[in-house]
Amino acid sequence: MFKDKLLVTSAIIYANGPAHLGHFAGVYFPADVFVRYSKLRNRNVIHISGSDEHGVPITFAAIKEGITPKEITDKYYELNKKAFADCGIHFDSFTRTSSPTNHKLSQEFFLELLKIGALEERSGKQLYCENDEMFLSDRYVEGICHHCDSEGARGDQCDSCGKLVDALSLKEPKCQLCGNTPKIKTATHYYLLLEKFQNEVEEWFETRSEFKSNVKSFCKALLKKGLQDRAITRDLDWGIPVPLESAKGKVLYVWFDAPIGYISGTHEWAEKLGKPELAKEFWENSDKDTTLINFLGKDNIIFHAILFPFMLLKQSKDYILPTYIPASEFLNIGGEKFSKSKNRAIYIKDLIATFEADTLRWAIARNLPDTKDSDFTLEDFQSRVNGELVGVIGNFVNRALTFAHKYFDGKLPALKPELGDLDKEMLEKILSIGKDVGESYDNFAVREAANKIFLFAKDCNQYFDFKAPWKSRKDDLEDCGTAISLCLQAAKTMAVIFNPIMPFSAEKVFELLNSPSKDFADSEKLSLKVGQPLNNPQILFGKIEDSQLEEFTDSIGLKK
CATH class of the missing domain: 1.10.730.10 (Isoleucyl-tRNA Synthetase; Domain 1)
Known part of the structure; x- marks a missing residue:
């Protein structure tokens, strides 16, 4: 079932706010359980994750908080790293996509894709806010999804249906900085030529018999409809610069460099051990003795099951590809989706400050959204x-x-x-x-x-x-x-x-x-020995009183 080495990744989390219970239940907790179990089975396993520190989610949050992108990523990197540690989530490497290692590797990926004809520079139309004097991409614009008609779809993806979104196809688009309706202007970007290489992607996907059913069904529907070329550069002043003189002022799309962070994080782990060759042994071995397992939420399926594997396939290095993608469904709260703006969120840092870590871990394990959405x-x-x-x-x-x-x-x-x-x-x-x-x-x-x-x-x-x-x-x-x-x-x-x-x-x-x-x-087996002394009994778990819940709810201002 598994090869000699297990490389487990948990979807890299945006450093634009504190991790909430939905993140914990959908990605990091199930990954941690599997890694802990694998270590108890004496398997050679490492767990890589990190902080996603580029793109519009970061710049948008920085504007709202009145600080720089660097300040906001520093703040939430440390906060989330501590919150995960406090509830028992262990990573061998919790990297940062803003690291020099990830900058270098992401630019290498870009140049290789450009060299083999998997990237193309194009001029095209893009939404532009005249009030803020900027092109609107990703979270800078929201509207109604043209796939499922849900409100709140962003300029790159709809969380309701999980599909990629062309910002120009949004119905009733609004700039998220000023609320104005944007105009359409011409912009130049580099596009990942997914349509050109669809047959290659499909051939590879057909070999992934171990993918979870929700991953298979989502990708099959996407491939049947036909892959669309995807712009992987942005006009932003925060991110990994496109490594071309002709592209000054442009950075790589956040979902281009984020999964490369798994590789960068592995390199940083190996360097820290003083054994840099270990990173290559895990990542570059032709699928011979490493099993790559990507834990993520269902809203990230397309990036881990289509985009990132395509990027890996087109590199000259012999990178391994995912064997398993345990994609979770969503954990809702009180029958509604987690929403920071609507004050419908419970953050890990708050829970763990009040309740014992294992009580949280057990309650989530019993209600995990592994096969269907669940409610907390x-x-x-x-x-x-x-x-x-x-x-x-x-x-x-x-x-x-x-x-x-x-x-x-x-x-x-x-x-x-x-x-x-x-x-x-x-x-x-x-x-x-x-x-x-x-x-x-x-x-x-x-x-x-x-x-x-x-x-x-x-x-x-x-x-x-x-x-x-x-x-x-x-x-x-x-x-x-x-x-x-x-x-x-x-x-x-x-x-x-x-x-x-x-x-x-x-x-x-x-x-x-x-x-x-x-x-x-x-x-x-029966591992206790007859006659061995036992220590005095102690209470394992403390009861949670109604008053504790009331105090906790009031302390975090949770909408009732």
């Missing part, structure tokens, strides 16, 4: 924490440990020689759940994995209740010891299998059981 509410978050983490998982671990300390001197009891039917059934579940959950992780199905874990935790509690050790301790201490022993083994297995989802809590359980684990294979 603070009430559901509270219910997941109180009912599932506190009431089921935490309760089970605490019951088993408390009983062991109270009646077995704080040590793991032995199993009786002849197990009863209930014990055999429980033992089988303990030994098989790891393989079952592992298959879900391997298939990028985090929600499915979390569901299996929760059902296992409920089975464990049910076993404890059926065995009623508070009764058997009085008349059959051996049977009581067997029940507690299996429950503690189950607690260890449970921590191993939820480790990729809740790493902080898993470490707590390992500490309580006095049994560290860095190997997912521990879930496929």
